[in-house]
Amino acid sequence: MTLHQIIPGEDTKPAYNYAYLDEQTKRMIRRALLKAVAVPGYQVPFGSREMPLARGWGTGGIQITAAIIGPDDVLKVIDQGADDTTNAVSIRRFFERTADAKTSEATDEATIIQTRHRIPEAPLKAGQIMVYQVPQPEPLRKLEPRETETRKMHAWAEYGLMQVKLYENIARFGEVTTTYDYPVDVNGRYVMAPSPIPKFDNPKMHMSPSLQLFGAGREKRIYAVPPYTSVRSLDFEDHPFRIQSWNEPCGLCGATDSYLDEVITDDRGGRMFVCSDSHHCETRRADGHRGAMLADASALHLVDDKQAKDKVSKS
Amino acid sequence: MTQHVSPQDLGIDPDPLLSVTGVGRFYGERIGCADVSFDLWPGEVLGIVGESGSGKSTLLRCLAGIDAPDAGEVLFRGSGQPLDIYSVAEQDRRRLMRTAWGIVHQNPRDGLRMDVSAGGNVGERLMDRGDRHYGKIRERALDWLTRVEIAENRIDDRPRQFSGGMQQRLQIARVLVSEPKLVFMDEPTGGLDVSVQARLLDLLRVLVRDLGLAAIIVTHDLAVARLLTDRLMVMKDGRVVEQGLTDQVLDDPHHAYTQLLTSAVLSV
Numbered sequence: 001m002t003l004h005q006i007i008p009g010e011d012t013k014p015a016y017n018y019a020y021l022d023e024q025t026k027r028m029i030r031r032a033l034l035k036a037v038a039v040p041g042y043q044v045p046f047g048s049r050e051m052p053l054a055r056g057w058g059t060g061g062i063q064i065t066a067a068i069i070g071p072d073d074v075l076k077v078i079d080q081g082a083d084d085t086t087n088a089v090s091i092r093r094f095f096e097r098t099a100d101a102k103t104s105e106a107t108d109e110a111t112i113i114q115t116r117h118r119i120p121e122a123p124l125k126a127g128q129i130m131v132y133q134v135p136q137p138e139p140l141r142k143l144e145p146r147e148t149e150t151r152k153m154h155a156w157a158e159y160g161l162m163q164v165k166l167y168e169n170i171a172r173f174g175e176v177t178t179t180y181d182y183p184v185d186v187n188g189r190y191v192m193a194p195s196p197i198p199k200f201d202n203p204k205m206h207m208s209p210s211l212q213l214f215g216a217g218r219e220k221r222i223y224a225v226p227p228y229t230s231v232r233s234l235d236f237e238d239h240p241f242r243i244q245s246w247n248e249p250c251g252l253c254g255a256t257d258s259y260l261d262e263v264i265t266d267d268r269g270g271r272m273f274v275c276s277d278s279h280h281c282e283t284r285r286a287d288g289h290r291g292a293m294l295a296d297a298s299a300l301h302l303v304d305d306k307q308a309k310d311k312v313s314k315s
Numbered sequence: 316m317t318q319h320v321s322p323q324d325l326g327i328d329p330d331p332l333l334s335v336t337g338v339g340r341f342y343g344e345r346i347g348c349a350d351v352s353f354d355l356w357p358g359e360v361l362g363i364v365g366e367s368g369s370g371k372s373t374l375l376r377c378l379a380g381i382d383a384p385d386a387g388e389v390l391f392r393g394s395g396q397p398l399d400i401y402s403v404a405e406q407d408r409r410r411l412m413r414t415a416w417g418i419v420h421q422n423p424r425d426g427l428r429m430d431v432s433a434g435g436n437v438g439e440r441l442m443d444r445g446d447r448h449y450g451k452i453r454e455r456a457l458d459w460l461t462r463v464e465i466a467e468n469r470i471d472d473r474p475r476q477f478s479g480g481m482q483q484r485l486q487i488a489r490v491l492v493s494e495p496k497l498v499f500m501d502e503p504t505g506g507l508d509v510s511v512q513a514r515l516l517d518l519l520r521v522l523v524r525d526l527g528l529a530a531i532i533v534t535h536d537l538a539v540a541r542l543l544t545d546r547l548m549v550m551k552d553g554r555v556v557e558q559g560l561t562d563q564v565l566d567d568p569h570h571a572y573t574q575l576l577t578s579a580v581l582s583v
Contacts, residue, residue: 156406158413160443164428164435167442170449171434171471236449 003097019066019099025049029067029222033213036224041190042154043137048220052094057087059217061114061133062094068129068213069095069112074102076110081118081259081276105279117180119201121258121280124210126227132195134216137223139183139193159191162234170239179244185232186225194231200243200259205231250275251293252303253284272297330392332357332497332529337387338377346553347373351387353548353558357496358527362544362561364534364576370553371533372421372501378531379418379499380408391415393496413443417490421502423482426489427474433460433485434470440493459488463518480511484518491522498523498530504539516542537580541565549573 004018017023025047032046051059069075075095079088083105091114095101104110107120114131124130140150143161153159162183169176176182182199186192194202195214205212205225212225225231235241249256251263251272258280260273272293275281285294285303297303331354340347348370355361363371377384383401390397393415400408412418420426427436437456438446446452457467463484465477474482483503490498503519504512520543523530534540540547540561548558549570557570568574 152405152409156409158409158443160413160439160445163442163447164431164439167438167449167452168431168435171432171453235447237447238450 004100016098019069019095020051021049021063021066025063026067029063032222033064033067033224036213036222037211037226039190040225040229041186041192041223043221043223045220046222048217051217053091055218056135058091058114058116058133060215060219060222061116061131061217062091062215063217064131064213064215064222065091065095065112065114066099068131069099069101071100073111074104074109076104076107076113076279077115078113078118078120078277078279079116081120081261082278084278087116106283107279115197117196117198118259118276119197119204121255121275121277122283124204124208126209128210130208130210130212132197132212132214134193134195134214134221135218136181137193137214137216137219137221139181139191154190157189159185159234162191163236166234166236166239170236176235176239176241182241183234185234187229188232191234192223192225192231198244198259199233199241202231202233202241203243207231246273248273250281250284250291252291252297253281253289253294254291255281255284255289330397331355332359332392333378333531334390334392334397335378335387336390338374338384338389339386340373340377340382340384346370348377348550348553349386351555353555355497355529355531357529359546360523360528360530360532360544362532362534362540362547363550364537364540364547365550366535366576369550371535371550373553374550375499375501375531375533379416380412381418391497413440414493415495416497416499417493417495419483419486419490419498419500419503421505423474423479423486426486427482429474432471432473433465433477436474436485436489437492440489444493455492456488459492460485462522463488464514480507480515483507483515487519487522491526491528494526496529498528500530500532502534503532504534504536512539519543537565537577549576 003015005014028047032044036044049063051062053059053062075092077088077091079085082088092103096103107122110128112129112131116133138150140153140161143165144150166176169178180198181193181196182202184192184194184202194205207228207230209227211227214223233241246260250258250260252274255275258275258277261276262271263274264271333355336352338351339349351374363374365371376382378389380400389400391400393411400411434453434456437459438452441452441455457470460467460470465481465484474485477485504515507515516539532543544561547561547564549556549564551572557564557573564573565577568577
């Protein structure tokens, strides 16, 4: 049973409207979204609602998803790249119960992907919508605390200060050390905070065929990058933008081109690097890619190694 | 027989860089400053002196584009046509403030970013105007730090690690790096001890002469005015009571208040 449907035989109204938010709120959010798409990278204010979720846990993203989801949509939710973390599971279940949504962990099946911290490794397609949960939509906030001033700076594209931040990184550490929420220039006009995704994912936003929507619930801002829009990471001519790289492949699936998390495996200094995108890693393992530490991890029941099981059952 | 010499013959720009007519700013009934008019030519240094509360800083804020005056207009001739700085869009005024002129505040904290390194502070104006080459920005910053006598190895230190005099010199480097045509200084030597003041004044004099800057310097210190300025404006109760060449005003004061001011200077 879902919470928005009228219970047959009972003369009562459903507990919740479809997709939790009332229709007027959804219209308000859709209007903000249209404006955001029309002006790529511009932060549109919207009347953020209370959600049954703590501020900072993705209230902006969940409101955007509620405003755009329909019965035909397939929703994927990822948190730190993983489909099975608490927040991802809760948000998926929330829309299963309030919006009758079909959910999936498969990137290519999903029509809406709500995310925190990652863009899936598998390339996105036209027609898919990325919904980002954003804690701080204002890239200039740490440099300029006044909202009146940052609005003027955006209005007149006075972005020298953003460059000062990168200068400081290089002067102090020899390279730009900002690794997540790395500021980007959208469509050659607005400087935008790409939400706390690693800078590894920044190039995926450039000319992406998917629509990218950003929601900051606490800060009450929505912004967007329409499909096929240029997204350029800020840099210096003599210190060009670079993404992270690792010295070893994923321990489970052997991928060399994905974003890796470091996992501590014991208290004797043992560690492994694994794909942060759990679905990507599982898909590769199912395709027969095996990383150096897969057998060990499987023995500890940390992952499900189907091939190993098949061998055991055959023998 | 006097011979007429036109300014063009002397190679002097005949048009003033800044024309101020009838500028006034009022705080309700009270006068901040009223009916101030003057012209400033390229390369000229104008001093504004007067006691505390005489409207010097109010006037400077009006001239520098920080506070809009309630009366009068300020014309700036940066390139080509004179521009009324309060009738142009705020966007253009801000661009002028960042590039064509500079403001040196009395308190370095108002003019510097205290949590950004010295190099970043100096480089900010370069990055504002679109410079995107780290090496070149750093080179310029180093050059300017040297010119204001800050050791090269302090480039990555933050201003809070600097002494008051160094902060003030850093502020000057930050302003001058973008090669402004006009610099506003509000008590540039305020709060510094006498020996540091002397070195700062010496530095300012050299920089102003070398770069051919036009400058407006607000001060209550007549020694500063004598040393740095070509022309002097004496203010009292928000109005200009006397103006003329610095030596003339200081050595032969006409207005009673100026006489009082010059006679009040202690001579050790």
